[in-house]
Amino acid sequence: xxxxxxxxxxxxxxxxxxxxxxxxxxxxxxxxxxxxxxxxxxxxxxxxxxxxxxxxxxxxxxxxxxxxxxxxxxxxxxxxxxxxxxxxxxxxxxxxxxxxxxxxxxxxxxxxxxxxxxxxxxxxxxxxxxxxxxxxxxxxxxxxxxxxxxxxxxxxxxxxxxxxxxxxxxxxxxxxxxxxxxxxxxxxxxxxxxxxxxxxxxxxxxxxxxxxxxxxxxxxxxxxxxxxxxxxxxxxxxxxxxxxxxxxxxxxxxxxxxxxxxxxxxxxxxxxxxxxxxxxxxxxxxxxxxxxxxxxxxxxxxxxxxxxxxxxxxxxxxxxxxxxxxxxxxxxxxxxxxxxxxxxxxxxxxxxxxxxxxxxxxxxxxxxxxxxxxxxxxxxxxxxxxxxxxxxxxxxxxxxxxxxxxxxxxxxxxxxxxxxxxxxxxxxxxxxxxxxxxxxxxxxxxxxxxxxxxxxxxxxxxxxxxxxxxxxxxxxxxxxxxxxxxxxxxxxxxxxxxxxx
Amino acid sequence: xxxxxxxxxxxxxxxxxxxxxxxxxxxxxxxxxxxxxxxxxxxxxxxxxxxxxxxxxxxxxxxxxxxxxxxxxxxxxxxxxxxxxxxxxxxxxxxxxxxxxxxxxxxxxxxxxxxxxxxxxxxxxxxxxxxxxxxxxxxxxxxxxxxxxxxxxxxxxxxxxxxxxxxxxxxxxxxxxxxxxxxxxxxxxxxxxxxxxxxxxxxxxxxxxxxxxxxxxxxxxxxxxxxxxxxxxxxxxxxxxxxxxxxxxxxxxxxxxxxxxxxxxxxxxxxxxxxxxxxxxxxxxxxx
Numbered sequence: 001x002x003x004x005x006x007x008x009x010x011x012x013x014x015x016x017x018x019x020x021x022x023x024x025x026x027x028x029x030x031x032x033x034x035x036x037x038x039x040x041x042x043x044x045x046x047x048x049x050x051x052x053x054x055x056x057x058x059x060x061x062x063x064x065x066x067x068x069x070x071x072x073x074x075x076x077x078x079x080x081x082x083x084x085x086x087x088x089x090x091x092x093x094x095x096x097x098x099x100x101x102x103x104x105x106x107x108x109x110x111x112x113x114x115x116x117x118x119x120x121x122x123x124x125x126x127x128x129x130x131x132x133x134x135x136x137x138x139x140x141x142x143x144x145x146x147x148x149x150x151x152x153x154x155x156x157x158x159x160x161x162x163x164x165x166x167x168x169x170x171x172x173x174x175x176x177x178x179x180x181x182x183x184x185x186x187x188x189x190x191x192x193x194x195x196x197x198x199x200x201x202x203x204x205x206x207x208x209x210x211x212x213x214x215x216x217x218x219x220x221x222x223x224x225x226x227x228x229x230x231x232x233x234x235x236x237x238x239x240x241x242x243x244x245x246x247x248x249x250x251x252x253x254x255x256x257x258x259x260x261x262x263x264x265x266x267x268x269x270x271x272x273x274x275x276x277x278x279x280x281x282x283x284x285x286x287x288x289x290x291x292x293x294x295x296x297x298x299x300x301x302x303x304x305x306x307x308x309x310x311x312x313x314x315x316x317x318x319x320x321x322x323x324x325x326x327x328x329x330x331x332x333x334x335x336x337x338x339x340x341x342x343x344x345x346x347x348x349x350x351x352x353x354x355x356x357x358x359x360x361x362x363x364x365x366x367x368x369x370x371x372x373x374x375x376x377x378x379x380x381x382x383x384x385x386x387x388x389x390x391x392x393x394x395x396x397x398x399x400x401x402x403x404x405x406x407x408x409x410x411x412x413x414x415x416x417x418x419x420x421x422x423x424x425x426x427x428x429x430x431x432x433x434x435x436x437x438x439x440x441x442x443x444x445x446x447x448x449x450x451x452x453x454x455x456x457x458x459x460x461x462x463x464x465x466x467x468x469x470x471x472x473x474x475x476x477x478x479x480x481x482x483x484x485x486x487x488x489x490x491x492x493x494x495x496x497x498x499x500x501x
Numbered sequence: 502x503x504x505x506x507x508x509x510x511x512x513x514x515x516x517x518x519x520x521x522x523x524x525x526x527x528x529x530x531x532x533x534x535x536x537x538x539x540x541x542x543x544x545x546x547x548x549x550x551x552x553x554x555x556x557x558x559x560x561x562x563x564x565x566x567x568x569x570x571x572x573x574x575x576x577x578x579x580x581x582x583x584x585x586x587x588x589x590x591x592x593x594x595x596x597x598x599x600x601x602x603x604x605x606x607x608x609x610x611x612x613x614x615x616x617x618x619x620x621x622x623x624x625x626x627x628x629x630x631x632x633x634x635x636x637x638x639x640x641x642x643x644x645x646x647x648x649x650x651x652x653x654x655x656x657x658x659x660x661x662x663x664x665x666x667x668x669x670x671x672x673x674x675x676x677x678x679x680x681x682x683x684x685x686x687x688x689x690x691x692x693x694x695x696x697x698x699x700x701x702x703x704x705x706x707x708x709x710x711x712x713x714x715x716x717x718x719x720x721x722x723x724x725x726x727x728x729x730x731x732x733x734x735x736x737x738x739x740x741x742x743x744x745x746x747x748x749x750x751x752x753x754x755x756x757x758x759x760x761x762x763x764x765x766x767x768x769x770x771x772x773x774x775x776x777x778x779x780x781x782x783x784x785x786x787x788x789x
Contacts, residue, residue: 391629393628393629394627394629394630394631394640397631397638397640397641398641398740398741399641399642399643400641400642400643400736400739400740400741401739401740402740405640405641405787407640407785407787435787435788436788437601437607437783437784437785437787437788438598438601438602438607438784438788448604449604456604456608457608459611459784459785461787463787
């Protein structure tokens with residue numbers, strides 16, 4: 001008997017189930033035998049002009065500018081604190097954000113920010129579809145940038161296809177080499193800018209070239225150079241289709257009322273080539289020119305309907321509008337629209353747009369609640385945190401007169417930008433006396449200087465007369481006051497005194 | 502289908518191996534696997550040249566990089582000493598009081614002190630420093646040889662009854678063991694000492710013992726039993742007892758006159774470490 005494991009994908013041409021994009025059809029033609037992996041069909045998006053393309057250029061400019069300029073914004077902070085407006089200081093364990101600074105203990109603010117971003121993404125997706133994917137995602141931005149560079153060297157779609165099909169020549173060589181070199185420079189600038197967020201930018205820039213920047217700077221610069229080059233140069237739409245989880249998740253956010261890049265088939269069908277001056281009676285507006293397909297950076301056909309690979313960027317709408325103007329039909333055959341409105345029109349009703357729906361209300365409500373909680377948290381932050389560690393070895397010490405002494409280590413964090421004197425007050429058994437090593441004997445409450453933006457462990461000893469103790473473990477608490485706030489921490493005072501009944 | 506099917510024995514053949522009717526297809530190794538294999542061979546040859554690799558009759562091939570784990574440890578230790586040296590210099594130049602008063606130096610001294618204490622002192626004084634019977638409690642406010650920073654530093658340096666010529670040294674006679682006093686007088690003295698610490702005692706015995714105490718004990722412990730830190734004589738009026746508070750403990754100490762030994766540390770620990778240790782002990786006794 002022969003046992004053979006059959007891993008062959010059964011695909012039988014046009015009749016197979018599943019998505020039927022042009023790219024898929026091409027893939028099936030080029031790779032009929034199947035196998036585990038699909039062969040990538042190169043996509044040559046054609047340059048298009050129009051409203052969405054202009055917005056995309058603007059978004060690219062703005063997001064890249066934000067990315068490259070942010071680390072160079074200076075922000076005056078007192079003392080030896082870094083003067084960089086946005087700085088994630090891993091070595092010093094601080095996150096500086098303009099007038100705010102966060103300690104690792106406050107990581108919940110970062111969590112909150114992530115929750116907020118996620119909810120905002122949900123809300124925007126439910127309302128307007130995958131705007132993030134089409135306009136703001138770094139994968140889209142850098143892919144766009146890389147295609148721009150590609151066009152500079154190799155020309156537009158047709159020229160690029162010709163060049164790829166042509167045999168190697170000097171012309172092809174210098175264009176390819178030049179493109180890849182510029183890509184590498186762009187990728188390196190991307191990775192290089194990344195490290196400025198983690199080190200003082202004006203310091204690490206010369207240090208990087210002189211070879212004495214931290215090893216992590218080189219590693220991450222190399223890593224991001226590599227991923228930028230590979231993701232934006234080579235993999236492009238495959239990152240979105242195979243690597244990114246968001247296209248799979250978005251199905252849960254979208255519904256029939258979400259605005260998405262839509263081929264209005266109510267208007268377009270039946271499609272077909274249109275001769276000049278022929279009648280438009282009895283046929284749709286789509287002239288099947290394929291412009292929407294050849295401009296698509298994802299290589300899909302929007303006329304197949306809403307699909308996983310569509311990033312909602314609107315370039316097909318720009319391409320179609322251009323054609324519609326040329327053939328003298330109204331623009332907007334491909335446009336941001338909702339499935340529900342299209343269905344309405346098919347059935348002869350006017351399209352209804354419902355931005356306010358239970359889904360969007362829930363997302364907006366959650367967004368507002370989390371935003372309010374974050375705001376409350378930010379405005380009610382204290383700049384002090386106190387941890388009390390009672391000595392456990394020894395738990396207590398008996399002094400010459402029978403008094404009992406407990407030792408504590410108070411870890412006091414001063415998260416503000418100003419050095420302050422911490423007032424330490426102990427409340428507990430009657431007659432408790434509090435002291436710290438080497439402090440001058442004072443009558444007032446204990447004071448300890450805590451430098452700005454640091455924490456300090458303060459050894460504190462509390463002595464209680466033997467006759468004031470009426471149990472082995474008595475409740476006690478420390479109250480520490482800094483200019484930035486007050487914190488009270490409960491602890492206990494331990495002795496070998498027996499419980500009084 | 503024009504291409505051979507990797508899963509069809511007719512296309513690719515079998516290796517001839519068969520187990521329970523399952524035959525192994527004779528597919529070539531995946532290309533990527535093969536290239537990784539070749540790369541490993543190249544790497545291995547490079548590794549033989551660069552790193553210690555082959556045993557020889559008298560040792561092993563050293564490799565052109567001369568890499569050695571033992572050498573790495575030595576150089577790591579040198580680095581460590583260099584780093585510690587910077588902090589250690591600060592300890593060397595600062596006075597004990599300055600070390601204790603400066604939060605940064607104090608924190609460093611406490612960290613060094615804790616580690617050194619655990620290695621060297623905890624055997625007798627306990628990891629918490631509270632000592633035990635016959636071993637001084639370093640956490641309370643009772644000091645046999647003085648509790649200032651300088652006193653503690655000196656005690657650590659020279660030790661107690663150690664072989665250091667300057668050792669803190671005092672001998673309490675074994676009044677019973679050495680037959681200086683008869684047993685009845687030692688019983689009376691015990692009552693006297695119990696009375697000194699404010700506890701109930703046999704009044705008649707106390708009265709009988711008064712001249713004995715004056716004759717034998719005041720030289721060191723003082724007329725009122727307050728002790729003397731210069732001589733290392735304990736205060737007999739407080740609630741701290743090195744050899745135990747019970748009557749039999751006190752009687753045993755008068756009878757045997759025990760005295761513990763603490764080694765001299767100045768030959769074994771460097772001055773900075775002893776300073777850190779003194780600050781550690783002092784600060785953890787509330788620094789008085």
